[in-house]
Amino acid sequence: MVTEINFDGIVGPSHNYAGLSAGNLAATSNAGQLSHPRAAALEGLAKMRANLALGLTQGILLPHRRPDRDWLARLATSYDTASPLLQAQAMSASAMWAANAATVSPAMDCADGRCHLSVANLMTMAHRSHEWPETLAQLRLAFADPAFAVHGPVPAPFGDEGAANHMRLCPEHGAPGIEVFVYTLPGGPFPARQHPEASATVARRHGLDPARTLFVEQSPAAIAAGAFHNDVVAVANERVLLAHEQAFADRDGVYAELRRLMPEVEIVEVPTAEVSLADAIASYLFNAQLVTTADGPTLIVPAEARGNAAVWRWLERHRGGNGPIRRVEVVDVKQSMANGGGPACLRLRVVADPATIDPRFLVDPARLDRIAAVVQRWWPETIDPRMLGDPTLVAAIETAHDALLAALGLSGYLTGNQIG
Numbered sequence: 001m002v003t004e005i006n007f008d009g010i011v012g013p014s015h016n017y018a019g020l021s022a023g024n025l026a027a028t029s030n031a032g033q034l035s036h037p038r039a040a041a042l043e044g045l046a047k048m049r050a051n052l053a054l055g056l057t058q059g060i061l062l063p064h065r066r067p068d069r070d071w072l073a074r075l076a077t078s079y080d081t082a083s084p085l086l087q088a089q090a091m092s093a094s095a096m097w098a099a100n101a102a103t104v105s106p107a108m109d110c111a112d113g114r115c116h117l118s119v120a121n122l123m124t125m126a127h128r129s130h131e132w133p134e135t136l137a138q139l140r141l142a143f144a145d146p147a148f149a150v151h152g153p154v155p156a157p158f159g160d161e162g163a164a165n166h167m168r169l170c171p172e173h174g175a176p177g178i179e180v181f182v183y184t185l186p187g188g189p190f191p192a193r194q195h196p197e198a199s200a201t202v203a204r205r206h207g208l209d210p211a212r213t214l215f216v217e218q219s220p221a222a223i224a225a226g227a228f229h230n231d232v233v234a235v236a237n238e239r240v241l242l243a244h245e246q247a248f249a250d251r252d253g254v255y256a257e258l259r260r261l262m263p264e265v266e267i268v269e270v271p272t273a274e275v276s277l278a279d280a281i282a283s284y285l286f287n288a289q290l291v292t293t294a295d296g297p298t299l300i301v302p303a304e305a306r307g308n309a310a311v312w313r314w315l316e317r318h319r320g321g322n323g324p325i326r327r328v329e330v331v332d333v334k335q336s337m338a339n340g341g342g343p344a345c346l347r348l349r350v351v352a353d354p355a356t357i358d359p360r361f362l363v364d365p366a367r368l369d370r371i372a373a374v375v376q377r378w379w380p381e382t383i384d385p386r387m388l389g390d391p392t393l394v395a396a397i398e399t400a401h402d403a404l405l406a407a408l409g410l411s412g413y414l415t416g417n418q419i420g
């Protein structure tokens, strides 16, 4: 049966705060801090457990091999001889933010009746630009069934950040939807990561109906305030769009188009007067998972949203009743948050039949226990980003990764799948 499946990226053993993402205020302000990879991975696993307890179907994406020695070889260097910056870029655990793995269009929206996935090139940030070959290998394995079509990256120079800049609304579960691609234009103080041509390419490849596809510009004010992806200022699920007043460049135009295409749409706007852009971004109110549970629409927010007085006041006033947010769940993912990744960043949503997915990429509580045991045993407790060159640390990270793949029955999954 077709259902929503959230694939969370498992936080890799090299999780660290090297401050690599300009425009991502959490990451740049925490640059140089000590990270806690073991705690980070356990927080992510606890979030997945909580999702299972809500009755949701849960999947995983694997941490990538770090350091990425193949990438360094393509740059004609090796980990031992690379500069500290290249070492940090080769060591980043950024593949954990699965919302940036790919853009996904469910079968109901695609001309050929298959669910399409386009791996994101993430080319704007050096440390993320080398994720796609390993992500693609995982997607080709997890979604090998003919029910899916998995595409390679959009060619350079068109930056693509995947589902973080894409939303989907539909009148009811299982119905064809309206797909909304949110692009960015350069000119502000921070990089614009989602090129409009990348969004248009993904829509064409997926065979989306142009009459049911919107391309909208993210507001430059939001990017300048630190919203480096649309999913930091807006989230959608089924009939509901929850967005900050300053999420889109042409807010009235976006709402009018949505209402025209889908009269059932419920637009919940958070006004600047109640929650400033700064509060929205610091708390990650919008980087929430908006999911449908037996109790109705549920918003899964990070603990930082509860810690922000203005945001919590807004949530308290708008939850419950018969409204579009029946329930609010709070999860603690502070290790990921400190690098700018909230609950929604950590997951890639796929609407599909779980029976068509490689079962090694799906989890139940027992499988999560097995992963947690590997993390407890092998993940470093802390990493000081100034120590990324330490050969003992590098060996520990590689051993930890091998141990996880072995536990999941996925050792050597890249063999014969390597690209680049």
Ligand code: SUG
Binding pocket: 016, 017, 018, 019, 020, 021, 024, 027, 028, 092, 094, 097, 099, 100, 125, 128, 164, 228, 229, 231, 232, 339, 340, 341, 342, 344, 345, 346
């Ligand atoms: O691309 N942080 C990620 C956070 C991604 C969040 N994803 C979504 N909003 N969907 C990024 O900026 C920080 C890594 C570092 O600085 O080491 C980082 O890459």
